[in-house]
Amino acid sequence: VTAIPDEVTMMDGYAALPRDNGELVFAALWEGRAVALAVALVEARGLPWDAFRLRLIDAIAEQPDRPYYESWAAALESLVVGLDLATEATLDAATPAERPVL
Amino acid sequence: VSHDEHDHGHDHHPEPLAPVEARVAAIESVLIEHGMFDTELLDGIVENFEHNLGPLNGAKVVARAWTDPGYKAPAYRSRAVREPRALLAEMGTPIPEDVEIRVWDSSAEVRYLVLPERPDGTDGLSEDELVTRVTRDSMIGVARL
Numbered sequence: 315v316t317a318i319p320d321e322v323t324m325m326d327g328y329a330a331l332p333r334d335n336g337e338l339v340f341a342a343l344w345e346g347r348a349v350a351l352a353v354a355l356v357e358a359r360g361l362p363w364d365a366f367r368l369r370l371i372d373a374i375a376e377q378p379d380r381p382y383y384e385s386w387a388a389a390l391e392s393l394v395v396g397l398d399l400a401t402e403a404t405l406d407a408a409t410p411a412e413r414p415v416l
Numbered sequence: 417v418s419h420d421e422h423d424h425g426h427d428h429h430p431e432p433l434a435p436v437e438a439r440v441a442a443i444e445s446v447l448i449e450h451g452m453f454d455t456e457l458l459d460g461i462v463e464n465f466e467h468n469l470g471p472l473n474g475a476k477v478v479a480r481a482w483t484d485p486g487y488k489a490p491a492y493r494s495r496a497v498r499e500p501r502a503l504l505a506e507m508g509t510p511i512p513e514d515v516e517i518r519v520w521d522s523s524a525e526v527r528y529l530v531l532p533e534r535p536d537g538t539d540g541l542s543e544d545e546l547v548t549r550v551t552r553d554s555m556i557g558v559a560r561l
Contacts, residue, residue: 347458
């Protein structure tokens with residue numbers, strides 16, 4: 315089981331992970347997945363957590379009324395594109411229309 | 417658009433996908449194609465959230481109790497008191513015979529905190545490193561570290 319770095323769980327201010335009664339709140343499975351993707355990507359590329367955190371803060375500032383994890387997803391996409399791992403077009407092509415049936 | 421036009425031969429009708437959820441799935445598949453990491457690593461991180469940081473694990477227990485009558489049956493509960501060693505072993509936590517088992521039953525007035533036994537070979541670890549070893553199950557006394 316991979317540990318989550320403190321700098322992720324202890325973020326404060328606008329970037330702080332939503333909590334209820336002290337516990338992290340995920341409304342849907344994709345939200346936890348999006349967190350795992352950011353943690354894994356930053357670690358795989360040896361980047362400081364700020365490489366993601368600052369994009370997250372920008373994404374929240376851009377659309378303050380947007381749900382937190384949608385801003386998270388936007389920040390993740392911006393990091394992936396910024397690292398030249400994908401373009402908007404390759405992501406469009408890879409975007410499924412339906413949830414795969416398990 | 418009827419369901420039939422969307423039917424690609426699956427046994428079940430696919431569920432609609434929110435745009436953001438689809439986008440996150442696309443990012444995952446692109447990063448995995450790039451060999452950044454594999455699905456197992458992501459599963460491990462998500463599992464860590466569920467087990468150690470989030471309410472999901474507790475929610476699963478509640479959902480199980482709602483749907484599985486055997487899970488909260490008096491017979492099951494009394495077994496936890498009468499033969500905890502056998503029950504723990506069935507649940508995947510064998511306890512050696514030389515370890516004494518005591519059953520503490522929380523009530524409305526009293527809650528028990530279980531301080532798990534510190535695992536061997538952790539003398540050199542810092543407090544922060546030790547934190548990552550502690551699991552929910554160890555804190556409710558149904559797992560050893």
